[in-house]
Amino acid sequence: MALEQEIGCAAGTCLGCVVDGAGGPVRVCREGPVFAAGELDWGTDR
Numbered sequence: 001m002a003l004e005q006e007i008g009c010a011a012g013t014c015l016g017c018v019v020d021g022a023g024g025p026v027r028v029c030r031e032g033p034v035f036a037a038g039e040l041d042w043g044t045d046r
C-alpha cells in the first residue's frame with residue numbers, strides 16, 4: 001500500500017513524514033511511500 005503524508009524535506013532529515021512502523025518509526029519519504037501491510041503498526045494491540 002502507498003501512504004500519503006505531508007512531505008517536508010523529502011530527504012529523510014526533517015522527520016515530518018514519520019509514521020508508526022511495526023519495528024518503530026519509519027519515514028514515508030525514504031522507507032516508503034510503499035509499504036507491505038506487515039511493515040506498519042496498525043495499533044491493534046492498543
Ligand code: FES
Nearest residue numbers: 008009010015029
Ligand atoms: S519529509 Fe522530511 S523526513 Fe520525510
